[in-house]
Amino acid sequence: MPAYTLKLRRYDPESGQSAYWQEFNVELAPERSVLDGILQARNDQDGSIGIRCSCQAAICGSCGVRINGKSRLACNTKIGEAAERAEKMGRDAIVVEPMGNMPVIKDLIVDMDAVHWKKVQRVVPWLLPEGDPPEREYIVPAESMIDITQSMACIHCGVCVSACLSMEVDPEFVGPAALAKAYRFVGDPRDAHEEERLRDLAEDEHGIYDCTHCFACVEVCPKDVAPMNQIMRLRRRATGDYGIKDDNNGYGHEKAFVDLIERYGTLHESQLLPRSYGQGSLVRSQLDPHSVKQLITAFPTVVNGLKSGKVAPKAALWHNKLPDQSQVRRIYNEVHSHGERIELNMYIVGESGGEEEGAMAEGSQEA
Amino acid sequence: MSIKVAYWPGCVSRGFTPELHGSMAAVAPKLDIELIQLDRANCCGAGVIAEHNQELVDSLNARTFALAQGVEGAVGMMNICSTCQGAQSECQERLDADTAYRQHINEHLEPEGLAYEKNSAWWNKNFLWLLVEDIGIDALRERVVRPLTGLRVAPFYGCYIVRPQSRLGYDERPERDLYLEQVIEAIGATPVDYAGKHKCCGFPLITMNRTTSLRQAGRHIADAIDADADCMVTPCPLCHLNLDLQQPDAAKYVERDLGLPVLHFPQLVGLALGIEPKELGMNKHVVKTGDVQRKIAELAAA
Numbered sequence: 129m130p131a132y133t134l135k136l137r138r139y140d141p142e143s144g145q146s147a148y149w150q151e152f153n154v155e156l157a158p159e160r161s162v163l164d165g166i167l168q169a170r171n172d173q174d175g176s177i178g179i180r181c182s183c184q185a186a187i188c189g190s191c192g193v194r195i196n197g198k199s200r201l202a203c204n205t206k207i208g209e210a211a212e213r214a215e216k217m218g219r220d221a222i223v224v225e226p227m228g229n230m231p232v233i234k235d236l237i238v239d240m241d242a243v244h245w246k247k248v249q250r251v252v253p254w255l256l257p258e259g260d261p262p263e264r265e266y267i268v269p270a271e272s273m274i275d276i277t278q279s280m281a282c283i284h285c286g287v288c289v290s291a292c293l294s295m296e297v298d299p300e301f302v303g304p305a306a307l308a309k310a311y312r313f314v315g316d317p318r319d320a321h322e323e324e325r326l327r328d329l330a331e332d333e334h335g336i337y338d339c340t341h342c343f344a345c346v347e348v349c350p351k352d353v354a355p356m357n358q359i360m361r362l363r364r365r366a367t368g369d370y371g372i373k374d375d376n377n378g379y380g381h382e383k384a385f386v387d388l389i390e391r392y393g394t395l396h397e398s399q400l401l402p403r404s405y406g407q408g409s410l411v412r413s414q415l416d417p418h419s420v421k422q423l424i425t426a427f428p429t430v431v432n433g434l435k436s437g438k439v440a441p442k443a444a445l446w447h448n449k450l451p452d453q454s455q456v457r458r459i460y461n462e463v464h465s466h467g468e469r470i471e472l473n474m475y476i477v478g479e480s481g482g483e484e485e486g487a488m489a490e491g492s493q494e495a
Numbered sequence: 496m497s498i499k500v501a502y503w504p505g506c507v508s509r510g511f512t513p514e515l516h517g518s519m520a521a522v523a524p525k526l527d528i529e530l531i532q533l534d535r536a537n538c539c540g541a542g543v544i545a546e547h548n549q550e551l552v553d554s555l556n557a558r559t560f561a562l563a564q565g566v567e568g569a570v571g572m573m574n575i576c577s578t579c580q581g582a583q584s585e586c587q588e589r590l591d592a593d594t595a596y597r598q599h600i601n602e603h604l605e606p607e608g609l610a611y612e613k614n615s616a617w618w619n620k621n622f623l624w625l626l627v628e629d630i631g632i633d634a635l636r637e638r639v640v641r642p643l644t645g646l647r648v649a650p651f652y653g654c655y656i657v658r659p660q661s662r663l664g665y666d667e668r669p670e671r672d673l674y675l676e677q678v679i680e681a682i683g684a685t686p687v688d689y690a691g692k693h694k695c696c697g698f699p700l701i702t703m704n705r706t707t708s709l710r711q712a713g714r715h716i717a718d719a720i721d722a723d724a725d726c727m728v729t730p731c732p733l734c735h736l737n738l739d740l741q742q743p744d745a746a747k748y749v750e751r752d753l754g755l756p757v758l759h760f761p762q763l764v765g766l767a768l769g770i771e772p773k774e775l776g777m778n779k780h781v782v783k784t785g786d787v788q789r790k791i792a793e794l795a796a797a
Contacts, residue, residue, distance in 0.1 A: 294707055296711075297697075343654055346659045360545065380702075386543065393537045394506040394509070395507070397510045426705075432743060433740055438514070463603070472549070472593055
């Protein structure tokens with residue numbers, strides 16, 4: 129039977145001792161899980177190892193940890209593969225730590241109440257329908273639920289919260305799990321408070337516009353919820369469907385970027401910042417006190433850019449259009465004028481499985 | 496043997512980081528890469544157009560792919576920006592996944608006679624991937640004329656080139672998130688291990704939450720400094736903007752002195768291939784690269 133070394137991060141607040149590393153040697157087949165390895169160490173060597181687990185089949189979401197630095201379910205990670213990865217990183221042990229962004233209760237157990245559940249509560253995670261309830265259940269057409277099935281797959285394991293790189297520097301960020309949950313209700317046709325929900329999360333300086341678009345949550349989610357994609361769907365609805373002009377420049381940045389590419393084909397960088405601060409408008413960026421204040425904050429950076437010779441004044445002010453810019457404009461016009469939101473939902477189609485015709489039309493057209 | 500590629504330099508390498516585009520042009524002939532630049536291609540959308548409208552971003556990138564596929568004799572398409580890589584790979588994944596969707600997107604390209612064709616042999620790769628996979632670490636090692644022995648380099652990948660792995664070809668190439676270290680070793684330098692190498696530079700947040708954005712950048716630079724790095728290297732010009740252009744401001748947000756030179760990936764390779772620092776645009780950084788240049792000169796003299 130192959131042998132593996134697990135290096136566990138231990139911490140017991142009641143002992144008064146600071147956290148420390150401890151190694152355990154275990155023997156099990158490579159296709160068994162890291163959780164199996166931890167449980168073997170606990171059962172045979174040290175009964176005080178703290179780990180939370182239940183189903184051991186990636187259903188309950190209890191055993192989130194970090195393995196070789198990556199947030200994972202321990203039951204869903206093969207020990208042989210974890211050992212190979214550790215070796216490639218130049219380490220002789222599989223490193224297992226508690227999840228990040230949450231306080232540790234003991235060893236590998238973190239306080240989900242203090243962070244994850246609090247943030248989920250923040251987004252009002254229940255249906256808010258309007259009018260009298262129907263006599264029996266609410267009935268909705270199946271196709272209207274397709275868009276939110278992905279966010280419904282969440283098992284609240286907190287692995288995405290652990291991996292979130294925005295939350296790492298801004299603990300107040302509402303975060304991937306809670307925002308994916310928010311989309312589950314924003315996208316639900318039975319909910320009557322879509323606009324209020326969106327406005328609330330767009331105006332919050334730690335809301336949808338505090339996501340740094342790093343794909344960390346997409347990468348680690350054991351259920352393929354792709355929380356960041358749900359955050360982008362929230363943004364799409366906030367700006368595109370409701371035109372919510374938030375104070376975080378979320379609306380302004382999207383409008384500025386999209387408009388500049390329509391005009392020039394490539395990015396006119398020196399206009400991006402002022403336009404973003406001015407809700408997409410250059411004029412507004414110079415008249416609105418809030419925008420001007422932000423421009424002043426960014427001013428030293430501009431000076432540094434000019435001083436270093438990186439940015440030539442002429443290049444900063446003048447930006448050439450693409451030779452075939454009329455093609456880009458025509459594409460913009462075609463897409464914006466047909467009045468439909470056509471999306472390919474990869475969660476439904478799969479990575480390469482949707483080759484039969486019609487998957488797009490059936491699966492993912494949003495009204 | 497030379498490699499001919501359809502070359503997409505991106506927007507930022509011709510805007511606020513012109514030294515990146517210039518250094519790639521200087522490095523390519525040394526590695527026998529023939530660059531056929533896609534002058535008519537458009538911005539990849541950088542995740543922002545995807546956030547606005549998926550059909551639009553997929554059409555714009557399908558247009559770029561179609562232009563690249565039309566370059567005769569090119570084995571594939573090459574970019575020099577992690578963000579372009581990620582944004583374009585996302586569109587390619589959707590275009591490849593569904594015939595009806597691809598046909599619909601191609602209708603937007605039809606008036607100019609363009610079409611993106613699904614072809615498992617066709618690829619779009621960042622220069623980092625091309626260098627390791629198609630030129631090879633051994634071939635690179637043979638061409639090094641100025642080994643950077645003793646130079647301690649902190650790798651910084653950029654999110655879009657490391658996540659999500661399933662979309663970015665890691666199933667076939669599981670070591671893509673170790674390539675920077677492999678190249679750093681091959682040119683004689685020492686890779687520095689620190690917490691931030693696969694994390695986010697904060698750039699996408701710079702207009703929306705400056706504090707979070709610059710705390711991210713500042714923290715990674717500080718970690719690299721604490722791990723005794725002489726410089727940092729990145730294959731992403733957007734990361735470079737936050738890590739270099741914004742570094743003086745980032746220092747305020749993490750409340751400590753910084754001052755770590757940040758090189759573009761082709762600049763680092765170019766130094767080892769014997770190209771002069773000035774030709775690589777190393778005088779065009781906000782955090783001065785003088786210490787790195789001095790260290791390399793001392794190494795050469797020793």
